[in-house]
Amino acid sequence: MLIGYARVSTDDQNLDLQRDALRRAGCERMLEDKASGAKADRTGLAALMSMLRAGDTVVIWRLDRLGRSLKNLIELVERFEAAKVGLRSLQENIDTTTSGGRLVFHLFGALAEFERNLIRERTQAGMAAARVRGRMGGRPKRLDPAKLALALRLHHEAKHTIKEICQMMGISSKSTLYNYLARADRHVLGAA
Structure with missing residues (x-):
């Protein structure tokens, strides 16, 4: 079953563009949220996750409508994969039910992991430089x-x-x- 998911960040924004695109894509059901992508507790997304069955495909208008960050998006897709559920993004033309779509998404995942590793390396280098200058990280000691x-x-x-x-x-x-x-x-x- 094709299940659509649409989201806008504020009540001022309109879901019509996404609804129309999801209907044209053949979605039989649609769930919606009017909430910031930064919110983890989106009722429409929670309902979507609870109703998914193996063989379903989640259809979204654009990737940023589903995840609040690339990391969050990858986590969601990994949950979809574990449940044997596909993801199709209409604007980016990504479909994880195809080999090419999975490849593109795994490339996104590899880039996100690379970015996390760079951040970790920069943080460790900064902490080492601070230690050389006599500054130690962590909470100051209560007892001298x-x-x-x-x-x-x-x-x-x-x-x-x-x-x-x-x-x-x-x-x-x-x-x-x-x-x-x-x-x-x-x-x-x-x-x-």
Whole structure:
């Protein structure tokens, strides 16, 4: 069965162009959303996903009407493939029920993965450059060396509960304090 899906971003926009194109393409059923593509909870898309059966083909006017990003679009198509459902985009002339259409879509996927890898590499290079300059990533440490030594001493004296030591040190979680104490103990044992 050919099932159409149409979406516009705002109530001001009109679905007529997409509806007409989907009818001409032979869609037997149509689902619609008037919501931003950035929204993950689109009721029309959710209804579409729940009604799909093996052998169905989802027909869209343009790729950007279905996914909110290339990554999201690829995830949706992978879900379609797992359910043995095809995707046909009228404007881009892509049909994943054909060998050529699958090839084009997999090329899109490869380009998206390449882009993610480039972003990851740039991020890691930036973090390495920052470390060379003495800047470390992550949350700043709550306890400086003096406070850590005090917390360790209070813990070893066993005159205060862990909760009391947390309050004195301004730490909200017992597990955070235990992590600090374990690292401090390892450091002291390693130095001895």
